[in-house]
Amino acid sequence: MIALLLYPQRARLEEYREHFFGNSKSTFFSVSELSEEWTEATVRQRFAEHPVWCGRYQGDLPVDRACGVKIKSYNGIPALYLALFFKDAKLQQMAISLPWWAQGKAYRNVVAEHGAPSASQPRSFSGVRLHGWRLPDGGGLFLNRDRPFNPLDTNAIYWRSATECRTRGCFSGDH
Numbered sequence: 001m002i003a004l005l006l007y008p009q010r011a012r013l014e015e016y017r018e019h020f021f022g023n024s025k026s027t028f029f030s031v032s033e034l035s036e037e038w039t040e041a042t043v044r045q046r047f048a049e050h051p052v053w054c055g056r057y058q059g060d061l062p063v064d065r066a067c068g069v070k071i072k073s074y075n076g077i078p079a080l081y082l083a084l085f086f087k088d089a090k091l092q093q094m095a096i097s098l099p100w101w102a103q104g105k106a107y108r109n110v111v112a113e114h115g116a117p118s119a120s121q122p123r124s125f126s127g128v129r130l131h132g133w134r135l136p137d138g139g140g141l142f143l144n145r146d147r148p149f150n151p152l153d154t155n156a157i158y159w160r161s162a163t164e165c166r167t168r169g170c171f172s173g174d175h
Contacts, residue, residue, distance in 0.1 A: 036163060050070055095157070095158045
């Protein structure tokens with residue numbers, strides 16, 4: 001019975017196995033370093049000490065390329081990996097996957113760097129509520145408000161470029 005419950009989550013189990021027993025390294029950077037001028041070459045150079053994979057993106061985001069970076073932690077917050085998404089060779093979005101138990105530490109870290117959230121969703125959308133910070137360049141930074149019920153699920157710190165926020169909106173009333 002337990003195998004039937006865990007089998008659909010085997011990829012997530014592998015991420016956690018890698019987190020606890022793998023040899024990924026920690027990374028430290030501010031989201032203010034991120035820029036639409038970043039390319040795949042920038043990612044490979046900036047994260048040269050980490051395993052980096054880049055390739056064609058086939059998901060739901062309006063991007064065409066993606067890079068994945070294996071990391072142990074982000075600014076002292078336990079992390080599973082970093083994903084960067086490109087459109088027309090320019091960085092448009094970034095997500096840092098965090099284990100469910102790291103949500104509180106991530107929130108404190110983001111507030112220490114960026115202050116109180118600019119907005120917080122009172123109701124969930126697709127089962128998720130977010131805190132959001134408007135960035136000085138017009139981009140947005142987001143973090144799950146709540147820990148997931150399933151301890152194998154993750155939270156994320158999510159960055160969107162100023163172009164993405166202008167064209168697709170990041171906050172109520174944008175466009």
